[in-house]
Amino acid sequence: MKPLVSYVITRALMFLLSIWGAFTLAFFFFHLIPGDPVSAYLQQLEQQFSQTVDAADAAAMAAEMKARLGIDGSLPEQYWRFLGNVFIRFDLGPSFINFPKPALEHILEKLPWTLWLLGTSTIISWILGFVVGGIIGTFRNNFASQFLINFSLVISQIPSYFTALFALFLFGYWFVLLPTKGAYDPSIEKDLLNPRFLLSVARYAIMPAMAVVMVGVAGTLISTRSLVTTILGDDYLQFAHAKGLRRSHILMRYVLRNAMLPQITGLALSLGFVLNGFYLVEIIFNYPGMGSLFLSAIRLLDYNLILGIVLMSITVVLAATFIIDLLLPLIDPRIKLSD
């Protein structure tokens, strides 16, 4: 088991190193953006309460806020402090939104919505794409297959927020079947045990999910079909036929199973990128997920929250790759534990 151990250790080190590298890049990127969020915030407060605040008081307050936000002192100082807080104490510090509510709390509030909406639609599109891609890869020479593959090729590169707009128009305004904004009916008591609430959550997710699924299916379908086409030409498939195995058995055990292994990587990667790709769909539907949260954070130059979200996205992507690296040699015998 020696090679396995060293393999896991190398991968784990690479994983941590990449997180640290990406985190550092992102930290300096955002902190080098000119602007002082605290003064802007104080000014805004002043206007809001139309109070004249004593200059000395204001300065003291600004200094105190900066200290609590962790944006006092030199940039390297801030960097090391933040790094320590995040990776040792898992503390991102407070956020501007409802100051001093911790940034992490904001994220944990919104994360489930994004995971529910985009995680579910990603998995649905993968399953649909895999099954349909497998079928049209096996039965290539008929009108339906030709049509489906060409249709998918055409729509695969259309951004999902366009399909979102079409869905919105068609089902939200034209036929008025589905709600156009939000994640649940606000008139229903928000309780995870309330079936009416759950039903409304599902109902509100249909349209945005549909938008994501349409484009996602096309991508998986194209790659699955091309994998299946390759496998069908492989020698072991001809041999399987010569052995007189049942067609359905060949399809399941020889074609789909062999195509599924590489596609699992694809699924893990798209799950990893869930936090990246679909901000705009959330925004179009006013969905209360990470996308909307990030936008607010950017508008306020809310460093802690911004970095928290970016770090979260990066970690999820890297974790997905890391897990694939660990799992794939176990599920796919063709992949050896090397490098």
Next chain:
Amino acid sequence: MTDARPLLTIEDMRIHYDSVRGAYKVVDGVDVEVHRNEIFGLAGESGCGKSTLVEGILRLIEPPGHIHSGTALFRPFPEDPERSLDLVQLDYHEMREIRWKHLSYIPQGSMNSLNPVMRIRDQMTDVVMHHEPGGQNEINRNIAAALEMVGLPESLGALYPHELSGGMKQRVCIAMSMLLQPALVVADEPTTALDVNVQRAVLETIAHLRDQMGAAVIFVSHDLAVHAELVDRMAIMYAGVVMELGTVYEIFDNPQHPYTKRLIHSIPALGGPRERLESIPGMAPSPLAWPEGCRFHPRCPDAVPACSSATPRTIELDTGRKVTCHLFDPDIDLEQGSA
């Protein structure tokens, strides 16, 4: 040796590949008989259609290829030697009944003929279960016996194909081919791409197939030296047709057809350097447009005027050997080409 009812009678077999430029007539009228318990050799330069012919009999030709016409009467039932099945006419289910139980196959690309993500034992079990389902213990015993017969340990069943050497994979395929004790085994270039020592072991295993199990073997190879060691009777193919057919002694000791003569002469002396067979001057013709008259005439040193205009008939000499060449046709005017 010859009995009244051959195991397999192939008549006027034609296999074409359709293309926009016309049909590739890869196999273009082949007549061959294979008797019970004999090793029948199929020789000829690469590309002459040997694999296509046997794949046709095995019904493994895929579009755009198809069997254009011809019959292949197969009589695999020892209790009823008169009963024949035309392999060309069987539908998918009837063919599946025949496969492996009566007609098995050692494919040309044995290196890649095993499913890369299934253990050897599972792949062997797969075949048995599809034809003669039985208890797991009995199946395991059969698999162990088959592996032992080709000189492989039973423990190898737990491995995946990529963990085996080329020769091992080849022998796994051979072991697989005899699992159900079929009447006929088709072995396509089973020794090509193996080093000489492994070649010898494989040849011995195939001889074993016939001696121990009473199977007949169609042995395909472009390597005449291998035929000389193994087969009983053989056919020499050129450009999609059989040029000469006879016992291995007749062919090697007393070749008649001009092409056979060239081939025999191009075999390197024992222990001398191995060369490929294309040492006959001239290029192999294209299946898209075979030469008029005799297909060999552009390269034939003995050609007469008739050769470029009239297609030679197949002439049966004494002892049943057959030659397709004008020089042996008593009825033809060699200068004019008319009978």
Next chain:
Amino acid sequence: MFVVDAWKRSGYFRVGGIMLAVLLAIAVLQPWLSQLALQNPDVSPMSMGTFEPYADPSLRHPAGTDKLGRDMLALLFLGIRVSMLIALIAGCTATGIGISLGFIAGYKGGWVDAVLRTGTDMVLVIPSLPLLIALAAYLPTISIPVMSLLLAAFAWPFTTRIIRSQVLTLKQRPFVDLARTSDQGDMSIIFLEILPNLLPFLGVSVAVGMSSAMLAEIGLQLIGLGPASINTLGLMVQQSVQSGVLAIGKWWILFAPVSCLIAFFVALNLINIGLESAFNPRLRSVTGD
């Protein structure tokens, strides 16, 4: 020329090529086309209140007018021109960066390659849209070139990857060895022996770069962080979404620019598929022909 080959070999390329050519023609002829639609040499497509707001499509205004009383067709032509320009600059810049880095990594190998590859992977992992949003939000002014460069900054890793892997494969080929042993310099090997073989991939790379630049541009605009002074198709989409045209039943105001953008994406994607299936036989199974 590889374009001619691709045209001959792939139906996808032909369809995509024709679509892109039409869009390109509109972009080039835009000043004249817009005038034609406006029927008044003194107004610009952008100037507000030229016509009745929210006029339905008619002979005079084939695509209707928007909330600000501008002729949608004239505006659309302008949008195509500006978006095309930004995408082209961004696509070419990204390709330029990608080629340079890909070449250096693939040709030099060793630790140079390792560093560049890690960097590329890092940029691929970092969510680009958020960074772009942040950049756009805090830049004081955004002009067409700045916008293009911004978009290019995130579109290059793809090209770097392709070029690197292609250079690695080509390096194995005999003709490069031949050039090496015959004492040719690195630069001349790159330009004379390797680059010509990569032209189809550069085509793919420019198309992908253009696509991702447009994608990002629309993203910025939809969030409302794009520059409102540059009339891209993305801005037109954003303005129609903002003014809620769907809710008042004026859906064509939204779907006119959306259709143009979809035409763009589809054209670029078809060109891609065409190039890949024409020049990369392994990928031919993608299209199944």
